[in-house]
Amino acid sequence: MPFYRLLAPVLAAMLPCVSLAQQDTQKEIERYRQLLQESNPAELYEARGEELWKTRRGPKSASLESCDLGLGPGVVKGAYVQLPRYFADTDRVQDAESRLVTCMVTLQGFTPEEAKRNPFSGTGVPMLTTDPFSGVGRRSVMTDIVAWVASESRGMKIAPRMSHPKEREAYQAGERLFFYRAGPHDFACVSCHSGEAKRIRLQTLPDLVHSAKDAQRAFGTWPGYRVSEGELRSMQWRLWECFRQQRFPELEFASDASIALTMFLAKRAEGGSFDAPSLKR
């Protein structure tokens, strides 16, 4: 008898076992993640970030201690979870990282280019030779500071502002971007992030359209230390990486597009618990 005719009934018998095994695997992965929480290297970034916040830097030799992240100058506790929001002094909606750029420019005297340079720490082994964020063991001041700012909102509820007309505009722009199909593969964010139980290889994809729980968990765990990269990654990085994975043009760091998308995702995650910086695969 041909081999494949014997194979079919064997495979059919295995199917229920495979789906049970998948559930157990998921449980084991969760348990493993719980165990890892006590050794999260994100702590190292947070410690450096807190130092950098207080360090005098730039042409004006000033610290960031009077930086206004939306709750008043110097107020960091709880600031991350109410972002993105409208800021009167810049007359635009800003997320945490673009707001840090603003503070580095206005308080410390850096140029916007200097403030945005090297926003992501080096991976050591880049995937593309044109990868602007690669670099062996290269520390990113921005990553360190955003790690600390995020940690000061740990355990709080995600609550982005949505009262100003520009905030609503940003949300709508973000929503359009989320559903906008482009690039050589005709992907949009929605291609991967909508529908049940989707995954890329072994990474389950959160359903950001239908599942509030998925959206809360996704937004609530970035920034996160990515063990596979050996680096802490921020929300701006996550969006930049999504664009790269879709083979879209590069998402500019702290751009209006990135802020709009962040606003859309933050709003979808509203009410969720902010558990960042977390530990990721």
Added chain:
Amino acid sequence: MADPMRIRANMAGDKVEVRVLMSHEMETGQRKDASGAIVPAHFIQTVTVTHAGKTVLSAQWGTSISKNPFMHFRFKGGKPGDKVTISWVDNKGDRRTDEVVIGGG
């Protein structure tokens, strides 16, 4: 000098339970950078933990230890208020020593 270690030490029964997170690249010397050049090896080679003048843990590490190593161990003979000292030396001769005071149970 390298980044400080993050150390926690508490009593667990009659033993001292120590958790330490070290900041180190732990480069194996086998990776290549964007230009194709080898990234030089840079990793912690020896770790020593002392308490009341005695070595309670000593380790010889190599390239299989991951970046930002985390260590979790227990030892007998310590009590709250005692100091525990952790030191490491890497293959370039860089070193780092940090102390922690043992907390309660």
